[in-house]
Amino acid sequence: MKIPLRALPEVIKNLFSKPATIKYPAVKAEVFDAFRGRIVFTQSECIGCDMCVRVCPAKAIKIIPSEQTHAEKKIFDCLMDLNHCIFCGACADACPKNALESSQDFELAQLDKTKLKLHYK
C-alpha cells in the first residue's frame, strides 16, 4: 500500500522537537566512564618492565630511565607520542603495576606538533 508523503507527519513533528546535536564546544561533551582518552602515567608505580612498549600497536610509548636520581630504587620517565597513539588502552591493560591508565581527557588537538609529544616525569 503506497501512502504519498509518508514521512511528512514525522517531519512536522521533528520541526518542534529538540535538536539531536549538542552545542559542543559551548557545552562540554560528556563521555562514558569506560572512555579511553589520553593515557596518564604514575611515575612512582613504574618498574620499567617495558610491557607497554611491547604491546603498543602504534609504537607510541617509550619508557626511559629518569634523570632524577633516587637512592632506593630506579625511576623511569614515560615518553608518549600522541601523534601515533591510537588510544586503544593496550598499554594500560598490559601494565602489571597500573602505572598507566586511560583518562577521560579527549580534547587533545594542537596546532603545534611538538606539543603532542608528552614527557611524563
Added chain:
Amino acid sequence: MPKITIPLGPQHPALKEPENFMLVLEGERIDKASINLGYNHRGIEKACEERTYIQDIYLLERVCGICSHSHTSCFVGCVEEIAKVEIPERAQALRILMGELERAHSHLLWLGVAAHEIGFDTLFMYTWRDREHVLDCLELISGNRIHYAMNIIGGVRKDINAKQKNEILKRMDILEERTNYYVKLITQEPTILARTQNVGLLPTQEALKRNAVGPTLRASNVKSDVRKDDPYLMYDKLDFKVITADSCDVFGRVFVRVFELIESYKIIRQIINYLPTGAIAVKVPWKIPEGAAVGRYEAPRGEDIHYVKANDSIKPERVKVRAPTLANFASVRYMLEGGYLADVPIVIAAIDPCMSCTDRSLVLDGEKTSSYSWNDLRLMGIEFYKKKGIDFSKVKI
C-alpha cells in the same frame, strides 16, 4: 546510437571511497560495466606479519571502520583455534553482544546512505540520528564509538555491569520503536519504492553463480547466514531468524537489512537477559604454536573470512583477509548491466560496499605471472614514485 564509455570514480560524488567503474553507455542504459580495484591498498596483511598477535588485533580492527569488531573476532577466533583455547561463555556472549550492536549500527548507517543515494535526505538524517543510540551503547561498554578494541586473544577486555545493561535495554526500546517506523516507511513511501523496486536485479541463480554473500545474497532469496549455517561463538543457543526477500532487487536489500535490525535487537535482549556468569578472558601465551586456521564470521555486510598461519613464534607467518565486499563485487557488475545510469549510485550502495576492506587482493594477470620478494616490491615502489618526482629511496624502514 554510438556507445560512450564514462569512468565513474575513483573520485566521484556518488562514491564514498575511491574505486573505479568503467561504464559503456548506450543512451542512458548501461551496456557493459567493469570494476577496477586497487585505489585503497594499504598493505595491512604484510604489516600483520611484522607485528605480534596482540598488535595485529588493533591493526586488523582498522581494516574497516564499520565492521571493526567482525574482523578482530574472526582473526582472534582463528588464533584461538590454533592455540587450542576455549574461551569462557561470558566472553562469547559479550563478543556476540558487540557484534550485534555493530550490525545494528552498520545497517542503520547503510539505510541512511541508501536514502541519501536516492535523494531522500530526510531519512538519512533520521537514521543517523538514531544510530547515535547504538554508538552510545558501544561507547558505554567498550569506551569507544567505532574502534571498540574489545577483543583480546582468549576473551574480551571489558565486562558489563547491571547499570550498563539497563542503559542498553533502554536504548533498545527507542531503537525498536524507530525501526518499526522505518519498516512502515520503506514499504509505504512511494518515492522509496519507485527508486528501489526492479532496480539492480540479481536473480537467485546469478547470485549463487557469482558467490554473493550476506544481505545481498539473502535479498536474492537464498537462506544463507554463517550464524545459522556454521554457528560460531554461542549463536547456536540463540533464537533468531534468517531474513530473506524474494524480490531480488534493491528494495529486497533494504527490506532484509531493516528486518535484520529487529533480529539484532532480539539477540541483544537475549544476551543481556541471560548473560552467563564467569570470567571474561583466559590467559593465552604470547607464542602461538605451529598451525593454520580459517575463520568464518557473519559481518554486517556478509561473510568475512580470515586465514591465519602460525609458526610457533609471537608473530603470524601469514594473515589473509577476505572482506565481504570483494565477494559481492562480481554481482555488482551484473546488476549494473542493463540498468540506467541514474541508478548506478544506489545499485553500488546496495551491496554496502567498503572499498578499503576489499583492497588487499593480488591479481595474477594471465600467463605473465612472476613472483616478487618483499625487497623487490619495495624497489619497484621506489622506482614508480621516482618517475612521479618523489624520491623514497632515503626513507629507512
